[in-house]
Amino acid sequence: MRLVVAITGASGVIYGIRTLEVLRELRVETHLIMSEWGAKNIKIETDKTADYVRSLATKCYEDDNMAAPMSSGSFRTDGMVVIPCSMKTLASIANAFDDSLVSRAAGVCIKEQRKLVLVPREAPLSKIHLENMSKLADAGAVILPAMPGFYHRPKTMDDLINHVVGKLLDQFNIDHGLFRRWGGQSV
Secondary structure (H helix, E strand, C coil): CEEEEEECCCCCHHHHHHHHHHHHHCCCEEEEEECHHHHHHHHHHCCCCHHHHHHHCCEEEECCCCCCHHHCCCCCCCCEEEEEECHHHHHHHHCCCCCCHHHHHHHHHHHCCCCEEEEECCCCCCHHHHHHHHHHHHCCCEECCCCCCCCCCCCCHHHHHHHHHHHHHHHCCCCCCCCCCCCCCCC
């Protein structure tokens, strides 16, 4: 399996970091694109470094490298995830602006009908945000907001993070044991 993973400038970069950690453990080939603000948010929000995050990926690309392999549909992938996905990036993808490698690679997934999962991390959402999400959903993208569940009774922040990452991996049919699945309840 080969996935493109993009980390953009929204809050919640820990979701992208954990995704790369798990995909590395599962030996999934990853092609990382990190925006400038994605790298800055790693420093702001975590004790990790951008270099550490890059070391988790199979290959890394600069967001301004429009000649990178994933800018073309001839580069075969099983899909792409943008985690976290800033509203700026979401708007760029929704309107086919292709002003960065992240938005170009996402546009390639849409035109090639490959799985594209966007993990927005913003609250509250404006009508414009919702319209852009609706437009992308109509084009085939999966909108998977970073909203952890609580039915598995999380005890730590890692449990909450793993739930979102696990839901993302489910979109690509990647087996994992990141959270206890809902098995029903008698009430």
